[in-house]
Amino acid sequence: MNSKVDAKATNKEKLLKHQQHLQRQRDAIAYRMKKLAAKQVEMTKKTEAVKEKIRIKYENMKRVLDEDLRITLTQLDAEQEAAERLVEEKIEDCYHLTQELDQELANIGAGVKTQESDIQNAETEKRISEALKLTDPDLIHPDEFKNEQLLGLAINLLLFIRSQVPVTKKLFQSYAAEVVLDANTAHPKLIVSPKGDTATYTETWQDVPEIPSRFDSTLNVISREGFSEGRHYWEVEVSGKTYWELGLTYPSIPRHGREEESWLGRGKESWCVEYFNGDYTAWHNGVQQELPLLSGKQFTRIGVYCSFPGGLVCFLGADTMTPLHCFCAGTFTGILHQALCPGHDNEGTNWKSLKICDASRSAPVL
Incomplete structure (x- = not known):
């Protein structure tokens, strides 16, 4: 008891x-x-x-x-x-x-x-x-x-x-990141230069290995190295193009399966700004945000800034540092990679390459 x-x-x-x-x-x-x-x-x-x-x-x-x-x-x-x-x-x-x-x-x-x-x-x-x-x-x-x-x-x-140079440009230049595209992630209809600084669309399927890391349903390619801390800024030359997508992604972005799932910004794994025939659109987690104030504007370079501690992703017209769109992403949960899509031929108007630029140097003033 x-x-x-x-x-x-x-x-x-x-x-x-x-x-x-x-x-x-x-x-x-x-x-x-x-x-x-x-x-x-x-x-x-x-x-x-x-x-x-x-x-x-x-x-x-x-x-x-x-x-x-x-x-x-x-x-x-x-x-x-x-x-x-x-x-x-x-x-x-x-x-x-x-x-x-x-x-x-x-x-x-x-x-x-x-x-x-x-x-x-x-x-x-x-x-x-x-x-x-x-x-x-x-x-x-x-x-x-x-x-x-x-x-x-x-x-x-x-x-x-x-x-x-605009003061914001000088600031972002101090965060300039070296970006090298990973050819082993590129869609078979993309040609990545040996230096990994350009991606070009071609109608011919390239003879490349079929590996899990390669996108096979959308024209994407991501950077070879990722980052999980700090602040990073890079620029891509987009002059002469009528269609492109630029952004950031986790490695978990789908590489195969339905085409829409692999597009940048269509899932929670990535953020992007898309340009098509003069119109700009921001995408994340499948949510589309039209950017009508930018309609008709063209830039030589597009800059992308990411503050890992700040949970911030910003897209800018790098020629004049014109803000395109900013995502307040909160806390990033893993390694991020730079990502881009040079787009299809778009009725013969979009054959030019997307080229990674030296973001520590300014583009010529227009």
């Missing part, structure tokens, strides 16, 4: 300890949630502070340009005002002379006798000749040389500003 009582007491004590343990665990998780919420607030404040500082810097640059514009236009206005005053003086001189001549003509018309000698008539002719010479409009003009210089300096300043 006592043994049963002791066993019951022991079980009760174990349950109490387990309950206390779970309560401590719950309290720890609740505290962690509180810390995470505080971290979220802290990150938001820091980001807003940086944004404000950057905004102020751009406003200061704008003020400097606006002040320089004001000074330049003020100088031009002063020269124009001086030239207009000179013209007004010449007009006034001509007016006074015409008044005198009108009086003489009136006197002659009225038969008024004049006692002017030939010498006086000659002096009048001389005054008229000098007035016409001094008031020649071709002799009155602003300092055109200075105007041309100012315009030239303004053009050079604009060209200099346009030649500068």
